[in-house]
Amino acid sequence: MLAMPDLSQPSPRPAAAVLDAASLQRLHELDPQGTNRVVERVLRTFEGSLQRLLAQAAQAAVAGDAEAARHAVHTLKSSSASVGALALSRCCSDIEQQLRTQPLAALQGLLDELQHEGQRVLQAVRDQLPD
Amino acid sequence: MSNARPTPDDPTAKPPEVLLVDDDEVNLLLTAAALRERGFNITESNGGEQALKLLADWSPDLIVLDAMMPGLDGFATCQRLRTMHGYENVPVLMLTGLDDDASITRAYQAGATDFFVKANQWSLLAGRLQYLLRASRTRLELERSQARLARAQDLARMGSFDWRRAGPQGSGGTLLLSSQGLRVLGHGVGDTVTVRSILRQVKRSERASVMRLLQSVMLHSSVLATDVPVFFRDGRHRIIHVEAEPEFNEHGHGIGYTGIVQDVTDRRVAEDRIRHLANYDSLTGLPNRRHLVWRMERAIDHARRLGHPCAFLMIDLDRFKLINDTLGHAAGDELLMEVAQRLRACVRHSEQVMENSLEAVGSRAHRSLEAVGRLGGDEFIALLPEISDERDAQRVADRILEVMRAPVLVGGQECFVTASVGIAIFPRDGNSVADLMRNSDVAMFSVKSGGKDASALYSPQLAGRGREKLELESALHKAIERDELVLHYQPMVDVRSARMVGAEALMRWQRGNALVPPGDFIPLAEESGLIVPLSEWALREAARQARIWKNSFGFDDAISVNLPSRVFERGQLVDQLHRNAMQYGIPHRMVRLEITETGLMKELQSVIPSLLQLKDINVDVAIDDFGTGYSSLAYLTTLPISELKIDRSFVRDLGVTPQSSGIVTAIIAVARSLNLRVIGEGVESLRQMEVLHRLGCSLMQGFLFSRPIPPDDLERWLEQTVLPRRAPWIGQAAELELGTVPVRAAGSRSY
Numbered sequence A: 001m002l003a004m005p006d007l008s009q010p011s012p013r014p015a016a017a018v019l020d021a022a023s024l025q026r027l028h029e030l031d032p033q034g035t036n037r038v039v040e041r042v043l044r045t046f047e048g049s050l051q052r053l054l055a056q057a058a059q060a061a062v063a064g065d066a067e068a069a070r071h072a073v074h075t076l077k078s079s080s081a082s083v084g085a086l087a088l089s090r091c092c093s094d095i096e097q098q099l100r101t102q103p104l105a106a107l108q109g110l111l112d113e114l115q116h117e118g119q120r121v122l123q124a125v126r127d128q129l130p131d
Numbered sequence B: 001m002s003n004a005r006p007t008p009d010d011p012t013a014k015p016p017e018v019l020l021v022d023d024d025e026v027n028l029l030l031t032a033a034a035l036r037e038r039g040f041n042i043t044e045s046n047g048g049e050q051a052l053k054l055l056a057d058w059s060p061d062l063i064v065l066d067a068m069m070p071g072l073d074g075f076a077t078c079q080r081l082r083t084m085h086g087y088e089n090v091p092v093l094m095l096t097g098l099d100d101d102a103s104i105t106r107a108y109q110a111g112a113t114d115f116f117v118k119a120n121q122w123s124l125l126a127g128r129l130q131y132l133l134r135a136s137r138t139r140l141e142l143e144r145s146q147a148r149l150a151r152a153q154d155l156a157r158m159g160s161f162d163w164r165r166a167g168p169q170g171s172g173g174t175l176l177l178s179s180q181g182l183r184v185l186g187h188g189v190g191d192t193v194t195v196r197s198i199l200r201q202v203k204r205s206e207r208a209s210v211m212r213l214l215q216s217v218m219l220h221s222s223v224l225a226t227d228v229p230v231f232f233r234d235g236r237h238r239i240i241h242v243e244a245e246p247e248f249n250e251h252g253h254g255i256g257y258t259g260i261v262q263d264v265t266d267r268r269v270a271e272d273r274i275r276h277l278a279n280y281d282s283l284t285g286l287p288n289r290r291h292l293v294w295r296m297e298r299a300i301d302h303a304r305r306l307g308h309p310c311a312f313l314m315i316d317l318d319r320f321k322l323i324n325d326t327l328g329h330a331a332g333d334e335l336l337m338e339v340a341q342r343l344r345a346c347v348r349h350s351e352q353v354m355e356n357s358l359e360a361v362g363s364r365a366h367r368s369l370e371a372v373g374r375l376g377g378d379e380f381i382a383l384l385p386e387i388s389d390e391r392d393a394q395r396v397a398d399r400i401l402e403v404m405r406a407p408v409l410v411g412g413q414e415c416f417v418t419a420s421v422g423i424a425i426f427p428r429d430g431n432s433v434a435d436l437m438r439n440s441d442v443a444m445f446s447v448k449s450g451g452k453d454a455s456a457l458y459s460p461q462l463a464g465r466g467r468e469k470l471e472l473e474s475a476l477h478k479a480i481e482r483d484e485l486v487l488h489y490q491p492m493v494d495v496r497s498a499r500m501v502g503a504e505a506l507m508r509w510q511r512g513n514a515l516v517p518p519g520d521f522i523p524l525a526e527e528s529g530l531i532v533p534l535s536e537w538a539l540r541e542a543a544r545q546a547r548i549w550k551n552s553f554g555f556d557d558a559i560s561v562n563l564p565s566r567v568f569e570r571g572q573l574v575d576q577l578h579r580n581a582m583q584y585g586i587p588h589r590m591v592r593l594e595i596t597e598t599g600l601m602k603e604l605q606s607v608i609p610s611l612l613q614l615k616d617i618n619v620d621v622a623i624d625d626f627g628t629g630y631s632s633l634a635y636l637t638t639l640p641i642s643e644l645k646i647d648r649s650f651v652r653d654l655g656v657t658p659q660s661s662g663i664v665t666a667i668i669a670v671a672r673s674l675n676l677r678v679i680g681e682g683v684e685s686l687r688q689m690e691v692l693h694r695l696g697c698s699l700m701q702g703f704l705f706s707r708p709i710p711p712d713d714l715e716r717w718l719e720q721t722v723l724p725r726r727a728p729w730i731g732q733a734a735e736l737e738l739g740t741v742p743v744r745a746a747g748s749r750s751y
Helices: A021-030 A038-063 A066-083 A086-099 A104-128 B025-037 B048-055 B074-082 B101-109 B122-155 B179-184 B195-201 B204-219 B265-279 B289-306 B320-327 B329-346 B365-369 B390-405 B433-449 B460-464 B467-481 B522-528 B531-553 B572-584 B597-602 B604-616 B633-638 B648-652 B658-673 B686-694 B711-722 B728-735
Strands: B017-021 B041-045 B062-066 B092-096 B114-117 B158-164 B174-177 B224-231 B237-248 B254-263 B310-318 B371-376 B379-384 B408-410 B413-415 B418-426 B454-457 B485-494 B499-511 B514-516 B558-562 B591-596 B621-626 B643-646 B677-680
Touching: A021 A038, A021 A066, A021 B025, A038 A066, A038 A104, A038 B025, A066 A086, A066 A104, A066 B025, A086 A104, B017 B025, B017 B048, B025 B041, B025 B122, B041 B048, B048 B062, B048 B074, B062 B074, B062 B122, B074 B092, B074 B101, B092 B101, B092 B122, B101 B114, B114 B122, B122 B158, B122 B179, B158 B179, B174 B179, B179 B254, B195 B204, B195 B224, B204 B224, B237 B265, B265 B289, B289 B310, B289 B365, B289 B371, B289 B379, B289 B418, B289 B433, B310 B390, B310 B433, B320 B329, B320 B413, B320 B467, B320 B531, B329 B371, B329 B379, B329 B390, B329 B408, B329 B413, B379 B390, B390 B418, B390 B454, B418 B433, B433 B454, B433 B460, B433 B467, B467 B499, B467 B522, B467 B531, B485 B531, B485 B711, B499 B531, B499 B711, B522 B531, B531 B558, B531 B572, B531 B591, B531 B711, B572 B591, B572 B604, B591 B597, B597 B604, B597 B621, B604 B621, B643 B648, B643 B658, B648 B658, B648 B686, B658 B677, B686 B728
Parallel strands: B017 B041, B017 B062, B062 B092, B092 B114, B418 B454, B499 B558, B558 B591, B591 B621, B621 B643, B643 B677
Antiparallel strands: B158 B174, B158 B254, B224 B237, B237 B254, B310 B379, B310 B418, B371 B379, B408 B413, B485 B499, B499 B514
């Protein structure tokens, strides 16, 4: 079941894109019968990984540690793409790109967006998981 | 989307083992799940250090590395594992970002096999892994195949080479040798080798011809296949087989050669050894019959073409068998080796001839055919492939006779051997090897019968004596060496006591399956002079048999051997009897000699000295066929003889014609008055026996008692007939009146 987008919340991106349906479908195809509970394991792993990486990114922003920030967004870029969090992935990619030419301090807007979108994805992932 | 399993080349093969390294748990989990779904066996690792630890005791078929990882990243991990033993060639796939050109370059520098952009397109990833695995398998197979080839080449002492023709100005061209090829030529892997340097390795005497061959082959762009003798730097000598095919460019011009070099020394040594064994006599090292015939055929061909004569010298040692028999086979072999050495020195003996090479080496090459060879036994042949006339051959024969006369030391003893040489000359004496060999044999044989130690040229007169007779003579000559002669024995009995008192040895010739009676060869032997060696043999054989009987049943009488007068004339007779008695450990009296009355009277003067000597050494002599000749009674009284044998013709007529009993009576009277023993020969009937006995002769010999029989049969005859007193003549003899006392007591023992 896909989570219904929450239209009451203002968002810079279309609400429907929090978790991409096609991407989730591909996840399901890895374990069509659900025997290995691959989707659940991936999402749980992602949930943990997302929380940790968001925290690392926030910490790096405060500490001004560009390398730590770059590693966090690099990792989050591909794993978020895998679970269909395409906006988050794009945001990570943007930060990674910008960091090659600009100091970390100049990217505050993008970093805020990362945290914001990250929370939205976290919620959407939790909605996907059984209690 | 239907996830068709990857299509491994072998569907029954185990799923490929893949090590997947990624620090991001989500990706690790996903990629692993995706690849497992596609038939891979995935082992997950979340970092470089952990991956290297895993690899220490487990080897996957393929490794997938995330490039960006904290700690040991993908590049460093790849670099490390490439230095680990066994991971030099394992396929490594590096996962990089899409927009990351620098990482791609770094990946290859770190030793990655390939890269793949991180994405969730699992089928593409799986396809790439399949491709890498197949490439890896192909590479492994190639490596194994190369290793096998290298090993096979090593075992075959073979290597490959590639030679490119030089440009218009260049010289020598470019030579590339495989490491095995370098080894074959005695070089190390790093050595620089050129055509020129290899030519310098070629045996000097062969260098020019090898260069000519190479030039000719290259000029015609033909196939090269040859054996080249070379020296290694350490002085070792090897034979290298070179085989190469030309290569052409698109215009059809020869651009070079590819081929192999192979060390064929061992094979060549073995081949040479085989050739030597097939063509040379193992005892003397001289060419054997087969090889000589080959040489002779070529010599005749050549002589015919160039119109010059050639000569065959048949060389036969005189009295070799005697040396062999008295000193033993080892001494005989020693003698043959020494003789071979001497003969070899008499001609320009050449070992040089290689089969089939003759035609190639010029018109004088036939001279290298000159040789002396051993036909077998004590027979040798010298081949003179070119002579100007028979005097050349005669000169070589003289030289041979000369060198043979020097004493030979064998077994610590000086021996004297001489040779008989027969010469046949092509084309005068024959047109074929067979004819020339036979005729040189005929000539050699004429020397043998004429007194040996000489040479003779073949002449048609020699053959005119009748081929059959000649062949018989030749065969008889060899009969002694071939042990074809045997002695049969006819017992002599004393009818009064019914016991054996001696035996007469009679020669038989076992020729093939036929037993030739003495009448068919003794006259021929006497005529040709062969009777001398035949008699010598018979005396030795009789002595040997006496010894055997002495051992087996206590025989203590004499074996009588018939000798022609010419043997009595020879000074060596007494020596020989001495030798025989010594050799076989018997008293001299156990071999008795018989000479015919006719023979004795004809050569009386020359025989008397021998007879006196024989008396001195206690060898008895009997006069055979007594009554048929014209004995001078005066001489008879003075001759040192001990026995008269009444000729069978008188015995045959006993009881038939009155004259015969008169003669027999007279002979017995003579014998008695001269104190000689008397024996009746040819007794075939009881009646003859009875009459003879009544006339005063109790010692007899004849078919009535036994025919001449082989020695073993004689023992059986004693056991089964004489000892059980079973024969008809024994009963008859017992009934005879025992009035007549024999002239001389027969042997004291009764058998």
